[in-house]
C-alpha cells in the first residue's frame with residue numbers, strides 16, 4: 037500500500053498543537069516513513085488538494101471559514117481534530133461569554149465596524165463537520181498524537197481514557213489541590229495527560245474536556261467537603277468549558 | 285512590450301499564522317504592493333475581562349504556542365505590577381532561564397526549520413534531513429535544548445503550568461539545573477555549527493538595506509530580554525514600560541485584522557535585529573565572536589539579517605544561562621513564593637518575545653478580577669515595517685522574474701519571523 041497522504045490545516049488557534057508535532061523531532065522523521073505529508077503551511081511550501089487524512093487545528097470563528105472546512109471534509113477519508121481548539125473550541129470559546137459587538141469594540145474601538153473584522157460564535161470542528169478522531173489537550177501530547185495516528189494506520193481503535201484526571205493524579209501520589217484550599221477540575225476532566233498540571237503544583241483547568249458521564253454528584257460533594265461552592269467550580273470551568281454541553 | 289506582474293501569495297508558507305502578499309504591476313508601474321494580514325482575530329483583550337488574576341496567564345499563554353512562556357511572563361509581571369508584588373531574586377532568575385529556553389526554541393525553529401530551506405534551495409526541512417543531515421541534527425540538538433529548559437522550569441514545552449504570580453507553582457531541583465547545565469555546554473558546538481553553515485550561505489541572503497527605526501528593551505550593561513526600559517535607535521530617551529502606549533501608537537488599516545504601530549517614523553521594527561542594534565555592546569564573548577563571523581555590526585538595517593541576529597542570540601543566551609545556573613547552584617534552591625493579595629489597580633508587563641518587544645497591561649478590581657486589558661504583540665508592531673520594506677524593495681527588483689520577486693518577498697516576511705497566530709495569522713503572495 038502506498039503511504040497515506042496527510043494534510044494539516046489551521047484555523048483560529050495558537051498553533052501550539054502543530055508545534056508539538058514539530059517537537060517530536062526524530063520521532064517525526066520516523067513517522068514520515070509511514071505517512072506522506074502533502075500540505076502543511078507552517079512547515080513546507082508545497083500545497084495539495086489530494087489527501088487521505090486531514091488534520092484540523094483550531095476553531096471556526098468566522099462564517100467564511102466554514103466552507104473551506106466542509107471542502108476539506110469532502111476531500112479527506114479521515115478527519116482528525118487536533119487539540120482543544122478543534123475538539124471543544126478551547127480557550128476561543130471564552131469569547132462567547134460576551135456580546136460579540138462589545139467584544140469587537142473592546143479590542144478595536146472605533147474601527148470595530150470594519151468588515152474584515154467580522155466574528156461569529158466559536159465552533160469546535162465537530163460543530164461544522166463530522167470528526168473521526170479527537171486528539172485532546174491544549175496543547176496535544178506528541179506521543180498521544182503519534183499513537184492515535186499509528187492506531188489509525190493499523191486500522192485499530194485508539195484507547196483513550198474514559199476516567200477522570202484524579203485517577204492518574206492519585207496514581208502519581210500528588211498532594212490534592214483541595215487539601216490546600218485550591219480548586220481543581222480533575223474530578224470531571226478526561227484523563228490521559230498523566231495529571232500533568234497537579235503534578236506541577238498547579239490545578240487542572242480542564243483542557244482535555246469533560247469526561248463522558250461526569251460524576252456531577254461526586255464533584256458537588258467534593259465542593260461541599262472543602263467548603264467551596266458550585267459557583268466557584270463554574271468560574272474555573274469557564275476557561276475551557278464555555279458554552280459546552282455539560283453544566284453543573 | 286507590455287509586461288504584467290501578478291503575485292498573489294495567499295497565506296505565506298513556513299510562517300506562524302496567515303499573511304498575504306499582493307503585488308500588481310503593469311509596464312513597470314506598481315499598481316498594488318501590499319502586505320495583508322487576514323488572520324481571524326481572537327479577541328483575547330475582551331476575553332480576559334471578569335477573569336481572576338489567577339487565571340490570566342493560563343488564558344493569554346494561548347495567544348501564541350511558540351511564545352507561550354513569554355506571554356505568561358508578560359502577564360504575570362503586569363499582575364505583580366498592579367498588585368505591588370515583589371518577587372525574590374531566585375524567582376526572577378529562574379523565570380529568565382525559562383524565558384531563555386523559549387528564545388532558543390523559537391530561534392532555532394525559525395532559523396533551522398523555516399529559513400534554512402530557503403538558503404539551501406529546498407521547500408521544507410524534510411528533504412534537508414537527507415541532503416544535509418548534519419545541519420538538521422545540529423538544529424534538532426539546539427531546539428531540544430530550548431524545549432528541555434522550558435520543560436524543567438515551567439512544567440512543559442508549550443503553555444507553562446508552573447509560572448504563577450508570586451513565583452513558581454513548583455520549583456526545579458538542583459539536579460534539574462545541573463542536567464540543564466550539561467545540556468547547555470553540549471549545545472554550544474551544534475549552535476556554532478548552525479552558525480558556520482549559515483555563515484557559508486551569506487551570498488544567498490538578499491542585499492537590501494532600508495534605514496529603519498529599531499525598538500527594544502534596553503538595560504545597560506546587559507543584553508536584556510526580561511528587564512529594562514523601552515529604547516529606540518532614533519532617540520537617546522528611555523521610556524518606562526508603563527508608558528508603552530506613547531511608543532506604540534496603534535492604528536487600524538483595511539489591509540489587516542491586526543493593529544499596526546508607529547513612533548518617530550511611519551513604522552518601526554522589533555525583534556532580534558532591533559535588540560542587537562540597541563544592545564550589541566553588551567554581548568558575551570562567544571556571541572561577540574559569532575557576530576564577527578557573520579560580519580554583523582550595530583547599525584545593520586537589512587531586515588533579512590534578523591535571522592543572523594537570532595543565531596547570535598542563541599549563542600548569547602546559552603552562555604548567559606550557564607552563568608545563571610552557576611549562580612543559582614551556588615545560592616541553593618530555596619522553597620519560597622511571594623504572597624499575593626489581590627487589590628485594585630493597573631499594571632504593565634513588558635518582556636522581549638523571540639520576535640520582539642511585547643506589552644501586556646491589565647486593570648483589576650479589589651477582588652483581583654480583570655476589568656480591562658491591552659496587549660501589543662511584536663508581530664503587529666512589525667507589520668507596518670514589512671509594508672514599508674515592500675515599498676522600497678519591489679521597485680528595485682521589478683525587472684526580475686515574477687517567481688524571483690515572489691521568493692524575495694516571501695523570504696523578507698519570513699525573516700521577520702512573523703507569528704501571526706498572535707491574534708492574527710499570515711503569508712500569501714498575490715501577484716495580480
Ligand code: SF4
Pocket residue numbers: 049050051052053054093094118119120121122126127173174175176346349
Ligand atoms: S489547543 Fe491549545 S495549544 Fe492547541 S492550538 Fe489551541 S490554544 Fe494552541
Ligand code: SF4
Pocket residue numbers: 201202203205206210211212213214220221222223231234239240
Ligand atoms: S489535585 Fe485535582 S486531579 Fe489531583 S486528585 Fe485533587 S482534584 Fe483530582
Ligand code: SF4
Pocket residue numbers: 173174201225226229230231232233234239240241242243244245
Ligand atoms: S491536568 Fe487538566 S488542564 Fe492540565 S493537561 Fe491535564 S487535562 Fe489539561
